[in-house]
Amino acid sequence: xxxxxxxxEFTVEASQIxxxxxSVFHTVLFHRTSGKIHFKRxxxxxxxxxxxxxxxxxxxxxxxxxxSCSALDNDVRRxxxxxxxxxxxxxxxxxxxxxxxKKKSHWPFGEASTTWEVWTTRIRVVQPMSxxxxxxxxxxxxRDLADMVATVATAxxxxxxxxxxxxxxxxxxxxxxxxxxxxPYLHAISFQLGDxxxxxxxxxxxxxxxxxxxx
Amino acid sequence: MSSASSSASASRDLQRFFKFFTQKxxxxxxxxxxxxxxxxxxxxxxxxxxxxxxFIDDDVDLSVSTKEALRRSPMKAGRAAFCVEISANSSEExxxxxxxxxxxxxxxxxxxxxxxxxxxxxYLKLGLLxxxxxxxxxxxxxxxxxxxxxxxxxMSYRIFSNGIPKKEQLGSGKPYVCRLVVGSVATPLGxxxxxxxxxxxxTFTPSIKTASIPIHLEEKREDVDGKCEKAxxxxxxxxxxxxxxxxxxxxxxxxxxLPRHPSIESQTLCEDVPFAALLKQAKEPxxxxxxxxxxxxxxxxxxxxxxxxxxxxxxxxxELLDLxxxxxxxxxxxxxxxxxxxxxxxxxAALPFCQHKTPEVVSKEDLIAELARMKKxxxxxxxxxxxx
Numbered sequence: 169x170x171x172x173x174x175x176x177e178f179t180v181e182a183s184q185i186x187x188x189x190x191s192v193f194h195t196v197l198f199h200r201t202s203g204k205i206h207f208k209r210x211x212x213x214x215x216x217x218x219x220x221x222x223x224x225x226x227x228x229x230x231x232x233x234x235x236s237c238s239a240l241d242n243d244v245r246r247x248x249x250x251x252x253x254x255x256x257x258x259x260x261x262x263x264x265x266x267x268x269x270k271k272k273s274h275w276p277f278g279e280a281s282t283t284w285e286v287w288t289t290r291i292r293v294v295q296p297m298s299x300x301x302x303x304x305x306x307x308x309x310x311r312d313l314a315d316m317v318a319t320v321a322t323a324x325x326x327x328x329x330x331x332x333x334x335x336x337x338x339x340x341x342x343x344x345x346x347x348x349x350x351x352p353y354l355h356a357i358s359f360q361l362g363d364x365x366x367x368x369x370x371x372x373x374x375x376x377x378x379x380x381x382x383x
Numbered sequence: 384m385s386s387a388s389s390s391a392s393a394s395r396d397l398q399r400f401f402k403f404f405t406q407k408x409x410x411x412x413x414x415x416x417x418x419x420x421x422x423x424x425x426x427x428x429x430x431x432x433x434x435x436x437x438f439i440d441d442d443v444d445l446s447v448s449t450k451e452a453l454r455r456s457p458m459k460a461g462r463a464a465f466c467v468e469i470s471a472n473s474s475e476e477x478x479x480x481x482x483x484x485x486x487x488x489x490x491x492x493x494x495x496x497x498x499x500x501x502x503x504x505x506y507l508k509l510g511l512l513x514x515x516x517x518x519x520x521x522x523x524x525x526x527x528x529x530x531x532x533x534x535x536x537x538m539s540y541r542i543f544s545n546g547i548p549k550k551e552q553l554g555s556g557k558p559y560v561c562r563l564v565v566g567s568v569a570t571p572l573g574x575x576x577x578x579x580x581x582x583x584x585x586t587f588t589p590s591i592k593t594a595s596i597p598i599h600l601e602e603k604r605e606d607v608d609g610k611c612e613k614a615x616x617x618x619x620x621x622x623x624x625x626x627x628x629x630x631x632x633x634x635x636x637x638x639x640x641l642p643r644h645p646s647i648e649s650q651t652l653c654e655d656v657p658f659a660a661l662l663k664q665a666k667e668p669x670x671x672x673x674x675x676x677x678x679x680x681x682x683x684x685x686x687x688x689x690x691x692x693x694x695x696x697x698x699x700x701x702e703l704l705d706l707x708x709x710x711x712x713x714x715x716x717x718x719x720x721x722x723x724x725x726x727x728x729x730x731x732a733a734l735p736f737c738q739h740k741t742p743e744v745v746s747k748e749d750l751i752a753e754l755a756r757m758k759k760x761x762x763x764x765x766x767x768x769x770x771x
Contacts, residue, residue: 199514203436204427217433219423220517231521231530236425236438314522318563321515325508325566349425 171266171283174323176316177290180309181302185255185291187225189248191313192289193265193357194223194234197244199324200267200285201235201352202343207336218350228306230313237349247357254361255293262290263359269331270341270354279341284329287320396502397572401458403434404509405465405487408516408577409449410439412467412485413540415520418529435510448542456544460573461491468541469525475535482525482538483581489573500571508568509575515566516577523563523581559583722750 178188203216219236234241251263267285296302331342331353343351414421423438432441458465464486472479520526529538560582567576712724729745 195518198518199511203425203429206427214428215436217426217429217436217438219425219438220514221422222420222521224420229527231420231526233518233521236423317518317522321519321566322564325512325515325568349427 171286172323172328173286173288174319175288175290176312176319177292178309178312179292179294179305181227181296181305182252182255182293184227184306184309185252185293186245186248187228187230188291188309188313189251189263189289190223190234190244191225191228191230191232192287192316193244193248194232194241195317195320196265196287197240197352197355198233198235199320200355201237201240201350202333203351204349205333205339205343205351207339211335213333213336216350228310228313230310232313232317235350235352237347239347240350240352244357247359251359254359255291258361259293260291261359261361262288263357264288265355265357267353267355284331393502394572397505397570398457398459400502400506400509401489401572401575402453404513404575405453405458406441406446406449407434407437407439407513408485408487409465409467409542410441410445411513411516412469412520413445414439414442415517415526416469416529416538416540418532418538435506435513437510437513439513452542452544458487458489458544460489462489463544464488465544466542468543470539470541471525471528472537472539473535474537479539481582482528483523483579485577485579487575487577489575491573500569505568505570508570512566512568512575512577519563519565519579523579524583525581718751718754721754722747725750 176192180188198220201218203218205213205215207213220233221236222231223234224231247263251261255261265287266283268281268283270279270281272279294305296305333339334342339345339351342354344354345351421440423440426433426438429436452465456462456465465488467483467485468481469483469485470479470481525538528536560580562578562580565577565579567574712720
């Protein structure tokens with residue numbers, strides 16, 4: 169199965185990178201997070217309620233919506249800040265949010281991860297020469313973010329493959345279960361600067377596993 | 384027979400989903416135009432009002448209006464849309480401008496491949512569509528306008544069922560109208576979708592007046608400038624009769640949490656609120672009260688400065704206690720302090736039920752003897768407590 173891929177591109181000032189990254193990833197995660205799943209007897213389960221929170225951007229006149237889960241927000245912010253720090257040495261980079269599920273694979277591999285959706289944000293950093301240009305750029309970024317939200321809404325509301333809720337034993341193969349309030353789908357965030365290989369994420373983890381098993 | 388009954392049951396479930404989906408969608412749209420940031424907590428299990436695994440805090444008055452509109456015209460495939468219209472109103476020029484027309488529709492053509500969709504799948508999809516609505520509603524120009532908190536600007540909404548939104552009502556002059564489809568969910572009963580027509584040009588011209596505002600609600604809105612007043616359901620119903628199924632409600636009438644603009648509050652509060660003179664007086668010494676609060680932590684030797692900070696305009700029946708007069712006789716442990724305290728308390732007015740008794744005059748010797756007796760008893764009480 170091929171993963172669905174949704175790329176976005178933004179031309180921003182360096183200080184706006186965290187806002188843009190958080191806006192994109194939280195908008196996506198808001199649609200890809202389930203309430204807390206609790207299993208009962210005989211395989212039935214109940215699903216909790218997801219709260220939401222309006223978050224105004226620091227450097228942009230834009231408000232995005234995220235799930236009410238501070239631990240999830242902290243994790244995403246950590247990646248966004250790491251990416252923003254790395255982007256100080258370059259003007260071109262991309263950061264990806266991948267959703268995957270784990271499936272049992274053949275020997276000698278214990279589990280294989282299959283990515284089913286990738287959201288990539290490509291960032292180009294530009295330093296405006298004047299206040300007028302800065303204002304024009306900011307307007308453009310804000311419009312692009314609004315378009316991004318509409319694109320996410322269109323994409324997630326299509327009838328496409330989304331992993332179903334499995335049985336209790338396999339729940340951790342589909343959902344991230346370590347958050348107390350919610351269960352987002354299993355996801356990984358990685359970024360890439362220019363032509364460098366991606367930092368962390370599912371692909372890097374898989375390579376590590378293969379190396380460990382083979383050598 | 385069983386398949387027919389199960390399909391009838393599934394059909395009833397879907398109708399219920401559409402009804403609650405519409406109610407929640409209206410809540411999301413109207414709340415997003417109230418100019419404030421929302422935060423609702425995630426919960427481990429869904430409670431009664433938590434439809435579609437999403438916690439949307441319902442505004443009670445809006446909920447009542449929406450249910451009334453849905454009761455008159457339930458959501459069914461093939462019917463005209465359920466609409467929410469957002470308008471901005473300028474109090475200076477006394478004009479209003481329609482900014483957005485949201486419509487929730489269910490088309491009549493179910494696709495054959497969706498007839499096999501289960502109720503659970505439809506429920507999940509509708510929840511996803513609601514999340515998209517929450518996210519998209521924050522990206523439109525009216526959202527930023529509602530947050531701009533301009534003094535002469537207020538926003539209102541109109542909900543109506545069985546209506547067709549008219550794009551030419553949007554904006555003023557020659558508006559640049561955009562149409563956005565938030566998303567759609569295909570179900571066996573039809574395709575449920577949400578879309579919005581919105582005006583990018585948010586300017587007012589004096590020639591434009593919205594004819595749909597009933598007079599009595601408009602009058603109520605003028606009274607609302609200084610305070611939040613609930614629009615009574617009866618007036619809403621009356622307006623619905625006059626305007627062909629419409630319910631027009633100003634934001635202030637139903638908004639319980641709308642934060643007040645400071646300048647509006649200072650202008651109107653003292654004029655309209657009863658006993659406003661007292662509030663004015665209370666406001667004036669506020670800075671002094673802050674000074675007073677700071678000075679209460681200074682040592683007693685500088686309490687003369689504290690006395691001079693007392694504002695004479697405070698009502699005489701409430702006297703601030705002077706630090707010098709507050710004494711702690713039992714803490715100091717001296718007999719003299721206790722004696723002085725007892726004499727002071729003797730001079731207080733007797734309670735009405737004790738007035739038939741004249742207070743006894745106690746001599747100093749009697750008091751000393753009484754204190755000595757109490758000291759002896761203290762030791763026996765201590766022994767008793769230790770024995771426990």
